Amino acid sequence: MSTTTHPARTTGTAPASALNVSRTAATAARVLRQLRHDPRTIALMILIPCLMLILLRYVFDASPRTFDSIGASLLGAFPLITMFLVTSIATLRERTSGTLERLLSMPLGKADLIAGYALAFGAIAVVQSALATGLAVWLLGLDVTGSPWLLLLVALLDALLGTALGLFVSAFAASEFQAVQFMPAVIFPQLLLCGLFTPRSDMHPVLEAVSDALPMSYAVDGMNEVLHHTDMTATFVRDVLIVAGCALLVLGLGAATLRRRTE
Amino acid sequence: MMNYVSEPSRPPAPDAVHAENVTVARGPRTVLHHLGFTVPRGQITGLLGPSGCGKSTLMRSIVGTQAKVTGTLEVLGRPAGHPTLRSRIGYVTQAPSVYDDLTVRQNLDYFAAILDPGRATAERRQDVERALTDVDLTSRADALAGNLSGGQRSRVSLAVALLGTPELLVLDEPTVGLDPVLRRDLWNLFHDLAATRGATLLVSSHVMDEAERCHRLLLMRDGRILADGTPKALRTRTGTDTVEAAFLRLVDEATAEDRTKETTR
Numbered sequence: 001m002s003t004t005t006h007p008a009r010t011t012g013t014a015p016a017s018a019l020n021v022s023r024t025a026a027t028a029a030r031v032l033r034q035l036r037h038d039p040r041t042i043a044l045m046i047l048i049p050c051l052m053l054i055l056l057r058y059v060f061d062a063s064p065r066t067f068d069s070i071g072a073s074l075l076g077a078f079p080l081i082t083m084f085l086v087t088s089i090a091t092l093r094e095r096t097s098g099t100l101e102r103l104l105s106m107p108l109g110k111a112d113l114i115a116g117y118a119l120a121f122g123a124i125a126v127v128q129s130a131l132a133t134g135l136a137v138w139l140l141g142l143d144v145t146g147s148p149w150l151l152l153l154v155a156l157l158d159a160l161l162g163t164a165l166g167l168f169v170s171a172f173a174a175s176e177f178q179a180v181q182f183m184p185a186v187i188f189p190q191l192l193l194c195g196l197f198t199p200r201s202d203m204h205p206v207l208e209a210v211s212d213a214l215p216m217s218y219a220v221d222g223m224n225e226v227l228h229h230t231d232m233t234a235t236f237v238r239d240v241l242i243v244a245g246c247a248l249l250v251l252g253l254g255a256a257t258l259r260r261r262t263e
Numbered sequence: 264m265m266n267y268v269s270e271p272s273r274p275p276a277p278d279a280v281h282a283e284n285v286t287v288a289r290g291p292r293t294v295l296h297h298l299g300f301t302v303p304r305g306q307i308t309g310l311l312g313p314s315g316c317g318k319s320t321l322m323r324s325i326v327g328t329q330a331k332v333t334g335t336l337e338v339l340g341r342p343a344g345h346p347t348l349r350s351r352i353g354y355v356t357q358a359p360s361v362y363d364d365l366t367v368r369q370n371l372d373y374f375a376a377i378l379d380p381g382r383a384t385a386e387r388r389q390d391v392e393r394a395l396t397d398v399d400l401t402s403r404a405d406a407l408a409g410n411l412s413g414g415q416r417s418r419v420s421l422a423v424a425l426l427g428t429p430e431l432l433v434l435d436e437p438t439v440g441l442d443p444v445l446r447r448d449l450w451n452l453f454h455d456l457a458a459t460r461g462a463t464l465l466v467s468s469h470v471m472d473e474a475e476r477c478h479r480l481l482l483m484r485d486g487r488i489l490a491d492g493t494p495k496a497l498r499t500r501t502g503t504d505t506v507e508a509a510f511l512r513l514v515d516e517a518t519a520e521d522r523t524k525e526t527t528r
Binding site: 020022023026027029030033034037038097098099101102103104105106107108259260261262263 | 289290326327328329330331344346349350352354356358359360361362363364365369373374376377378380381407423
């Protein structure tokens, strides 16, 4: 049977490629407005990293060196974990509530939607990281050789990476239960292998090789560079570029999971 | 059984929707079989049939969100799913698709901004106010959508579709779960949209008394179009008093036909 078919427009690549600033800004504002109606979530996102750092500071009461290294690493890990969870649930909600289908049947580019989310959660990540970094450096005595601004930069990139990963995995979760389970599946291995618990060079060679391929390793590495060096080292620049590159790559993959036409 | 209608150089279809041989597969199942029909502009066309007959799939195909559509499906003179159609069609899904954690007005503001970000704020505000008035939710504009009743939430969803004065409104069961007064009001609104704003409406329903209020009807069963015409024509053709009776007559005939086909096979 032959049928004259219109080119199956499975994606809508043409308008999706160009970013529309006002649609992106409107989306970011909408995501933040949704959060504002949920003050408890905001409080949890902002306060928990601070509380964990305080906890950690007194867990390592006798060895401030250990607090320095683990504390700095955690400053990178928190935004990644929080944004991963928030984004995966938020996008899953968009998918299940039908609002995503509605948006994609309207003149909204996929890049607008993704950039809107990244912008909104990025803004929250800035607040979260600024508070946590400020608390750690000025009140808890975290000893940083380099500039705290660089810590903040890495934290922001980590948040972006978390947003990207969350967006991506939400496509594979059919329910909130599944989405939450992706957290241990995607984040825990990275947390174990990123050098937080033991230097990566001390791991089994196979695991060390695996950790070389995981983005969180570079996030933690970047934090440690700032910790020990006054200037921006070449390693730091490499780490930052790798984390940013991974975030963009995964955001791209996330965009590919948003389909205008579904079955 | 493909009947090729001899096609002289057809002038650009004046119809809002023009379908020829439209087939949709979902997984291994074919849910729509070689549909051919038209939806005239400026009228209310009712899409009726038992649940599961493919109404929603057909609507999704027209809106351009359904995958694996083959055949010719033209909407407002463009192939269905064309990017330029996205601002010209208003679509309401069966389940209200709005953000529960935003107020009614915030929902509308956001979707209005997505629809046409270039418009002046004042103009957009006016559009939002009009949509609120259309669905009679002005008094609830500052309530969270999640705190509204089911009927109110589906009216918010409808209001979103009314933004920007779309030429074609595709409404999937817009009156489900509404009380008789609201249903009457909505049907009055639909007629008003067609008459004064020149909109074309494609409204699905499985409530047959609503069918009487449509200009034209498409009766569906099992992924096929059973009948296509005005309510009056359908009643006359089947010799019945109501569209409901006409529909049942047609279904029975089709079922009987299926059976004879099976036994002769």
